Amino acid sequence: xxxxxxxxxxxxxxxxxxxxxxxxxxxxxxxxxxxxxxxxxxxxxxxxxxxxxxxxxxxxxxxxxxxxxxxxxxxxxxxxxxxxxxxxxxxxxxxxxxxxxxxxxxxxxxxxxxxxxxx
Numbered sequence: 001x002x003x004x005x006x007x008x009x010x011x012x013x014x015x016x017x018x019x020x021x022x023x024x025x026x027x028x029x030x031x032x033x034x035x036x037x038x039x040x041x042x043x044x045x046x047x048x049x050x051x052x053x054x055x056x057x058x059x060x061x062x063x064x065x066x067x068x069x070x071x072x073x074x075x076x077x078x079x080x081x082x083x084x085x086x087x088x089x090x091x092x093x094x095x096x097x098x099x100x101x102x103x104x105x106x107x108x109x110x111x112x113x114x115x116x117x118x119x
Contacts, residue, residue, distance in 0.1 A: 006059060013050035013061050020048040020063060027077045027108035028065060030115055035066065040119060043068050045075075055095050062092055067101075076105045 024032070028047070035045045049067035051074065052059060066075040074096055078089070093103045106118055 009052075009059055009061070010050075013052070013063070017048040017050055017063055025077065025079060025108060027079070027111040031066065031075075031077060031111050031118075034115055034119065043070060051096060051099065051101065053095055053099060055098060062096065064096075072101045074101055074103045076103060077108055077111055078105055079108045 024047075032047050034040065035043075036047075038044055046067045046069070047065065049064045050061045051064050051067070052061045054060070064074040065077050067073070068075075076089075089105070093105075096103050110118055
């Protein structure tokens with residue numbers, strides 16, 4: 001991939017991430033409130049963070065709901081729509097795992113009903 005195309009991909013990823021941050025779900029808002037600013041175990045988390053890969057042969061990205069660089073950990077909060085996207089979610093998890101990053105998934109209901117238990 002040319003440097004110019006990679007630069008364009010980064011710009012697209014930034015825009016997508018910004019848009020997602022502006023339109024968070026209630027579960028994402030609540031979870032962010034309790035982990036931001038190193039409030040959870042002193043770990044730095046990023047929200048709506050792009051994870052770039054070229055495993056499929058072309059450079060692309062996923063947007064992780066939350067990412068902790070020091071732990072190489074992605075945390076995904078899944079709403080009801082994910083019950084219909086199990087195949088895509090499993091593929092996404094497999095690709096992210098190949099990059100050396102662990103993935104943990106929680107349902108939005110789990111976050112809203114008892115975020116402390118999730119932590």
